[in-house]
Amino acid sequence: MxxxxxxxxxxxxxxxxxxxxxxxxxxxxxxxxxxxxxxxxxxxxxxxxxxxxxxxxxxxxxxxxxxxxxxxxxxxxxxxxxxxxxxxxxxxxxxxxxxxxxxxxxxxxxxxxxxxxxxxxxxxxxxxxxxxxxxDRSALVGRSPALLEVYKQVARAAASNVPVLITGETGTGKEMVARALHNRSPRSNGPFIPVDCGAITESLMESELFGHAKGSFTGASGARRGVFEEANGGTLFLDEIGDVGMKVQSQLLRVLQEGEIRRVGESVPVKVDARVVAATNRDLKERVAEGVFREDLLYRLDVVHLHLPPLRERREDIPALVVHFASRHARGGVSPVVTSEAMSRLTAYDWPGNVRQLENVVARALALNVTGVLGPQDFPEPIGDAPKRLTGLAGDMPSLAELSRRYAAHVLQAVGGNKSEAARLLDVDRKTLYKLLEASGAEAES
Known part of the structure; x- marks a missing residue:
């Protein structure tokens, strides 16, 4: 050291x-x-x-x-x-x-x-x-061995047009991997169209994917292109593919085999050129065994298989993710600092909601924090210890005046000493800014 x-x-x-x-x-x-x-x-x-x-x-x-x-x-x-x-x-x-x-x-x-x-x-x-x-070097955040293996697979698969199946628990960042595949592919100048299959009812799924003709069903007041046509020349990301019903599965199989779709209410096929990347948090082999997912469709989708490990299996990525999310959700352009104790707590937690949960927790902590420094007390139990620190440890905690002074000084330093800009970011006038900076000294004299 x-x-x-x-x-x-x-x-x-x-x-x-x-x-x-x-x-x-x-x-x-x-x-x-x-x-x-x-x-x-x-x-x-x-x-x-x-x-x-x-x-x-x-x-x-x-x-x-x-x-x-x-x-x-x-x-x-x-x-x-x-x-x-x-x-x-x-x-x-x-x-x-x-x-x-x-x-x-x-x-x-x-x-x-x-x-x-x-x-x-x-x-x-x-x-x-x-x-x-x-x-900054990658849309994917982390350098753990498990994630590095995903990077390698993304790099190998990006250049081809074959379908890719991404598996992993909810919140692990499957859409981010899909975007990385698209951004590194020859199709990167084309559209990236994400579709959450789990959020679309079975009755609307066919129209959403393939489009429809005017009058093809009640409410179809005009013709509409589906997402396969919108993704022409680019990538179509079908998230939660395991939730798609059997009828639409057979139509997806045809698209993957023939490269063409039929809009609802039309008989003329339409050629499409979209790379399909699918994702699921389910075990599709189990779904096949249960008779609710087509085995031939699974084989068509699972040409390249990328598995994204849960966050608890790549804890060494958590500090980089915390910094990434803290920068993303920082207020007033001032990058917050995370103490070593808080980072240790965040790294030790199991994160059942994975990366998505981590981002939400960091965003919440920043929304409620006024000091620019995130400590264990800023995170909810069982991650942090806010309720415990409020009991019996008052002597170890800075006063509100001192916290305000530190934050004002932090903002002032971040803007290179420009008092007008610091006052603007703090939403106070310059006189109030001076009072904030004087706060701890005045408190000590009283």
Whole structure:
């Protein structure tokens, strides 16, 4: 495990030595006596945390160190420490992206607490960026051996036109796999038409798939093309194929054999050119044994078989999925951070609803969270522990004022210190923004 690198910048040698002793257990601590020395240290390599005094002899001060770090190491948190605690200095440092602002004389516990939090944020930012890089390379999210095997099969099958059958539990992402097949195929410029066969009644299924002529049945006031014709030149995704009735199954078999359909109420066949990808959460061989699914249709559909494993069998994919969904459902364009404890809880849960359930849980947590940091308390039991943490642990929980201050500072940092933009995202005026940033200090004085 790599050791964190920490830089302490202060013109007082006793203060530097004290901070080095305090922070030594957290990593390798380097010292700089002034901003220029700090600049030289920063040029030598990266740091995971910088603590800087605010008031130092010319040239420069703590804000200059902060600006230098943010210009060259934007992900490195900076804690500003000063004997001159004033709101103007606090606001300036926060506006420039400081992680936190502490006053001398040193509160040992406070410095250690804030430093640990800052290092954890740095680690999470790096981990989340790595996960996002994986997410961005594919519509399929994850790098587990089981999912990598699916990737390989998708790559092999994409170039052909043969039917594909995707199996897996509800919520495992079968439509995503179907879209990946389409996007990597020569048909990618054509349409991708998904159909949920389980949501269409038997009486309407025939018309939905094959279209109908005007007056062919009650309510058919005009002619209509079916999804097979709409998918010409592209891919037709038939989800929950196991729910289709026997009559329509025989018509599907004809389409797969002959490449043509007949609209309801017409006798003239219509040629179609759509690749069929079907999916089911049922065991179709059992359905065949029960006499409710045609064996010859199963053979026609199951030319290439892709099985998508449940999420509990590929837990190593959960962190990447959490980051993916957190980015998708983030509010105000500010990417949230998921704590390591929360990620451990999410990874340990069995997810009976699979990927779909995970996305819903992350979206719900973000909708109710105002801090930009998701912890175990943001997730329902049995995943998280919100009810337990509200009992007997009040001393370990930040106040509402402190949470508001952290979130305001988080938003301000995310928009590069633009106070007008931060106020707009928070839906407050600039005066209220200043009050939010002052909240924890005012609370401490009262």
């Amino acid at each position: 790599s050791t964190s690198r920490i830089l302490v910048v202060d013109d007082d040698p006793q203060a530097r030595d004290l901070l080095q002793r305090l922070l030594g257990p957290l990593g390798a601590v380097s010292q700089a006596a002034h901003p220029k020395a700090a600049q030289e240290k920063l040029a030598e390599g990266s740091f995971d945390l910088v603590l800087t005094d605010m008031a130092m002899p010319e040239p420069g001060d703590g804000l200059k160190v902060l600006q230098e770090v943010k210009a060259h190491l934007p992900d490195t948190p900076v804690i500003v420490v000063t004997a001159f605690g004033n709101i103007e200095g606090a606001l300036d440092s926060i506006q420039l992206g400081a992680f936190d602002y502490l006053a001398k004389p040193f509160d040992v516990d406070a410095i250690l607490r804030v430093a640990r939090r800052a290092l954890e944020q740095k680690r999470l930012v790096e981990e989340n960026r790595s996960l996002r890089q994986h997410v």
